[in-house]
Structures are given as structure tokens and as C-alpha cells.
Amino acid sequence: MRLLALILSLVACSMIVFAEETPVTPPVKKVTVNGVNIIFTGNNEAFVEINSQRIKINTETQSVLDLSATSATPAKSQELQTEEEIKESGSELKEAPSDEVDLEEYYGYELVNIATPRGFQKKSLTMHYTHRFTQPIFDKDSPEDLFGLDSFSFSGFGFTYGITDRLFTKIYRTPLDRNIEMGAGFKLLHQNKKTPISASIFGSLEGRNNFRTFYTGNITTMLARSFSHYGAVFFTPSISLNSNPNRNVKKGESNHTGTFGLGSQWNFTPTASLIFECTPRIGFKSQPNAAISFGIQKRTYRHVFTLSLSNTQGTTTSQYNSGLGGLGPNNLRSNLTLGFNITRRSF
DSSP states (O other): HHHHHHHHHHHHHHHHTSSSOOOOOOEEEEEEEEEEEEOOOOHHHHHHHTTTEEEEEEETEEEEEEEEOOSSSSHHHHHHHHHEEEEEEEEEEEOHHHHHOGGGGGGSSSSSSSSSOOOOOOOOOOEEEEEEOOOTTTTTTTTTTTTTTTTTTTEEEEEEEEESSSEEEEEEEEEEEEEEEEEEEEEEOSSSSSSOOOEEEEEEEEEEEHHTTTEEEEEEEEEEEOGGGGHHHHHHHEEEEEEEOOOOOTOOOOOOOEEEEEEEEEEEEETEEEEEEEOOEOOOOEEESSSEEEEEEEEEEEEEEEEESBBBBSSSHHHHHHHTTTTSOOOOOOEEEEEEEEEEEOO
């Protein structure tokens, strides 16, 4: 029954994630790269101008038309005519900085558990789905249980909404203690030629039993340095206040948790990466060992899929900070379980 439920869950998730997207016409944009003018019209067409040559590309039909050969109109006149047609259609022509590359597109919104400073676009709604199995893959009964796929699992679900290009809000729920996390974040820095790193800050409040008991506050700073298509490194320090669930805190035992999330990724293609993260802890620890996760991540235009191995099932900020849902003090190999994350930006 558990395997059947898992299959139904995966099928439903895949239908949601890979459902046909409603086409949205983006604003027209003109980009100049190394003297080459590119005009995106927003209707599956683009005009490319190189010296006196002008080419029209249709991505829907995958066709190319050399306008220089079919018309004697000078290239400059053609450009003006195109811009006039764009204005008549009611769209706006936006100039983009030359050689502009968004370095944050080379990594996802999370590695496995620790968040990255990748920004959320204004009015975008992003879905987060996490799944963590509980049986270690190197358990002696693991092969008979399909390496843990037959085991019980924790599936979390949530949304992030971009209020502006800098301000966003998030709500997320996991069945582990029926924990709900709600919070908001702000984009501090966006890496570019003048800014060496990206940075964001996120504050949240968690409540167990569907936000009715035991509240924990979190403050997290996300820092990242992208090396374009080669990879990136991440540093995510965080503090969880009132993370100790023991009602009577023992003398000398902390009631709060601090972590230093360290992560890295190596891009073996521009959209696929090997990822690793480690979260050392200070203060209250539900488990003595640091949370360690690694895996493979694939990114597309609107989706991020991560397949991971981890020694913890906690997916809210305070859970993976304190180690709630960890698999005990044994060695790392005996505690690794399968899991995956799916992120989809709806619009």
C-alpha cells in the first residue's frame, strides 16, 4: 500500500510539475552583444542584425529567414520599421545592458536543504515540493525494499510569492511534527560585474501541530558566489530561537541553535550540477552530527529537480538547523536516505 501511495504521489506530482504552461507574452527586449543587435518580439520571433545583414528567427517553427536577401531596404530602415511595428502592437521596447548574463540562473533556489540567494521575480508564484524517505539505502533490508523506496516518507509542500523583484514571502508545511513555516525575505545583492556576490536575508516563524504549538523563530542570511557555467559556492549562516522542544531546559543546555551552512556545486553542463552541503551546528542539537547532503540537480526554464542523499529528513529551517529528523549518531554511510526536491515557477 505504501508503494502504491508513493507511485500515485509521484504521478500526481509529475502531472503538476510538467503540465503544459500557459504561454505568457514577455515584454519586447533589445539586446546588444559584441555589436550584434538582437530584438526579442515576444511572439516566438527574434531579429538578429550583424553589420548589414538581418535575420528573422522563429523558434516555434524552427525556421530562419534572411531579410537582407528578400528586401533591398537598408538594415537601419528595417530596424526602424520593426520598432514601429512593435510600438503599434502596444508593446514596449526595452534596452538591456550589453553582455548581460544572470549568474543566478546557474543554480537553484535550494541546494538540498540550505537556501540560496537566487531571486524571485515580481508577481511570480513558485511551488516547492520535498520528499524524504526514511530507510537508509545501505540498510541490510534495503535491496528488498527497493533501496528505501518502500519505506515511510515525509513530503513537504509550499509556495513562494515575489511581491517585488527584491521582496518575497513564503509558506511551507511538512508532516514531520505537522510543522508550518511562514516568513518573508529581501534581496540584498545581485551578483554582476560590479557586485562579486549575491545575498539575501530571510526571517520566518514556525509552529508545530499546524501552527498551534511550540513556535520557533529563524533568521537566515544566504550568500553565493557564482562562477558562471563552472559552478558556485554558498554560505548560509542561520539562527533558530527557541529551537529546543524540551519544556524544562537543563542547566547548561542551550535553548537556541546556530548553524553555518556550507555548500558548493560543480556544473558538468550549464543546466546540470553535482551538489554538496554541510551544516555544522552550535547550541541546541537534536542530533550531534552535522547535516550532510549531496546529489545531482537539473534546472530548466521554470523547473529545478534535485535527487539527493542525506542523513536528515528535516526540511524546515529550524528542523535542519537543530537536526530534527536526523538518523542518529552512527556513521554517515549507515544513515544516508534518498530524497528529492521539485521547484516549479508557475508564472
